Amino acid sequence: MIARDRNWLLIFAVCVALAIAYPFFADGYQLTVIRDALIFGLFAASLDFFWGRTGILCFGHAAFFGIGGYIMALVTLNDAIPFGSLLGIVGAIAGAAFVAAIIGYFLFFGGIRGSYFTIVTLAMGVICQQAAISWSSVTGGDSGLIGIPPIEFDFGGRHVDLSQDLSSYMFVAAIVAVAVLSLWSISRGRWGTVLTAIQDNEVRAAALGHNAPLRLLVTFILSAAIAGLAGALYVCMAGLVAPDLSGLLLSTEVIVWVAVGGRGTLLGPVLGAIFIQRAQQTISSFNPSLWPLLLGCVFVIIVFVLPDGILSIYARLKSLFKGRSQA
Known part of the structure; x- marks a missing residue:
């Protein structure tokens, strides 16, 4: 295992430990804030999996987030299902992946x-947002859909209700x-x-014999599927879905999150999210x-001072202390 992988796993382990310990120091409101930020972080990681590994920027990634959110809302609001x-x-997940497969092909x-x-x-993101606004009989139009129930399911003979903070x-x-670790494992393997x-x-x-369009397409589909999962989680936690979740603003914000955190x-x-x-x-x-x-201002500073994102601070500090110890 190379040093870069060890550093990544070390930072990942520290983040997991902090996530586990955080509920002991935070109240319910703070938990919901970080929970929603984690969902947006999952959304940002889905974009980074495609953009960071292929160098191709998807500027309408929020469309998949919104598609996942609307499908989740429509299914859970139907008591007959x-x-x-x-x-x-x-x-x-399937809906976002299907749309990505058609467009990406x-x-x-x-x-x-x-x-x-x-x-x-x-343009895809703009079309998805306008479709959500225009198809008011299904999507609720500008107002969106409200009253989306929290996630609940039976697991191991027990009923799991995620309505609590x-x-x-x-x-x-x-x-x-699990998602970030899985994407990292894929990225560091042959596929990456x-x-x-x-x-x-x-x-x-x-x-050299690699089917580049097919590999790019599969990566794009997987990226969109993770974004759809993030959208589904968000609307269940927020209790509502609106056209803004697939709009240009969110697509721009997620690019900023990736750039601030460190692309790739x-x-x-x-x-960063x-x-x-x-x-x-x-x-x-x-x-x-x-x-x-x-x-x-933060974005400009990050670009000039930390072009590799805030995650590069650890590597810089490590090299700095290593240089001093050798001196």
Whole structure:
């Protein structure tokens, strides 16, 4: 195991330990804040899995988040559907993956890359938001859908109800930890190596026998599926879904979370989302109009001072102390 992997696992273990210990020091409201931030962190990790490994930016990633949220809402609000929570989660994942498969097939096998891919996915996000607004008989229009029940299911002969703050927090934290660790395992294996080769030179990777469009498509589908899962979790915790969840603003914010946390690290975007969400809540409580200005300043500072994101602070400190000890 190389040093970079050991460092990643060490940071991951510390984050898991902090997540487990956090309920002992936080009240119910603080748990819900971090829980929602973790869901957005999962959403950011899903984008980073695609953007960080392929170098291709999806500017409409919130569309998959919104699709997952709306499917979850429609399934759980229908009392005639048994096992609504589980079927809603499965439907959210499958629905987002299906849309990504259709769009990604034409884009990747059509040779669409770079800025053209970014523009097309940007249009996809706008279309999804407008569809949610226009299809009011199903989606509720501008008002969205409210009264979405919390997740509940039977497991091992016991009924699990995630309506409580602690139980919902632990459930979300476990989902995020498993998802991020799984994506990291995929990224550091053969699949991630081939994606890196495609990012460096797609023509050369194809000459070596790798089906680049197919690998990009599968990665895009998996990224969208995780985003759909995050959307499903969020609407059940928030109790509502609205067109803004698939709009341009959220698509822009998730890019900022990934950039602040560190693109290509998977764990960094989760930390970036938590950091930005906490900062937004704290600053907005004093002056709501001040937050957009400060967010822009933070983003510029990160780009110039920490281009690899806040997760690179650990590596910089480690190299600094190592250099001093050698001196």
